[in-house]
Amino acid sequence: MIIHNDKLVLTSNGNRPSYHEITDEVRRIVKESHVKNGIVVVSTPHTTCSVFFEEYSHDRNYNGDEYLQVDLDNVLEAIVPTTKSDRQYYHPGPEHTKFAEDISKTDTATEGTIMVPNRHSLLNTDAHIRGSLLGSSETFIIQNGIIQIGKVGYVYFVDWDHTRSRNRQCLVEVLGE
Structure with a gap:
């Protein structure tokens, strides 16, 4: 059995959800793996991000977001409004705020250290809920070296957190194999 790992690094814009269409990168990784039949898992370790599978929408708004993404944002905004102030949601409470401030003081050379630049950046409860709703991963079947996503299916990574880039x-x- 072949096990092949790779990682994409994607930069969020920091002022609205950041969508990244990553289909070609996933195809490239599958090809480099030399797996003919198996699966590919696309995942994020971030609790305010999601990976999802959707049809590519050719039309875009002035921000460059596909219309399906704009529609998704509008639906999610109705269900989970963007965090605009503290106490809008229970989270983050005083214990979490203290934890975030304490962990920010730890050794920043350690990979994976969470850096909280200011308290405002903790006002991302909507991003956590949206990430929970859409999920952190997708799994796809590979047959004959080709990821089985059809002709109109695309893989997307989205960072819901709007507090900073x-x-x-x-x-x-x-x-x-």
């Missing part, structure tokens, strides 16, 4: 990781693991 930052680099995000998307992990890709291919398993098979």
Whole structure:
């Protein structure tokens, strides 16, 4: 069995949800793996991000967002309004705020350290809920070396957190023979 890992680093815009269409990168990773039959898992370790599978929408708004993404944003805004102030949601409470401030003081050379630049960046409860609703991963079948997503299916990574720009990781693991 072949197990092949790779990672994409994607930069969020920091002022609205950041969508990244990553289909070609996933195809490239599958090809590099030399797996003919198996699966590919596309995942994010970030609790305010999601990986999802959707049809490519050729039309875009002035921000460059596909219309299906705009529609998704509008639906989610109705269900989970963007966090605009503290106490709009229970989260983050005083214990979480203290934890975030304490962990920000730890050694920043350690990979994976969470850096909270200011308290405002903790006002991302909507991003956590949206990430929970859409999920952190997708799994696709590989047959004859080709990811089985049809002709109109595309793979997307989205960072729901609008509090600041930052680099995000998307992990890709291919398993098979």
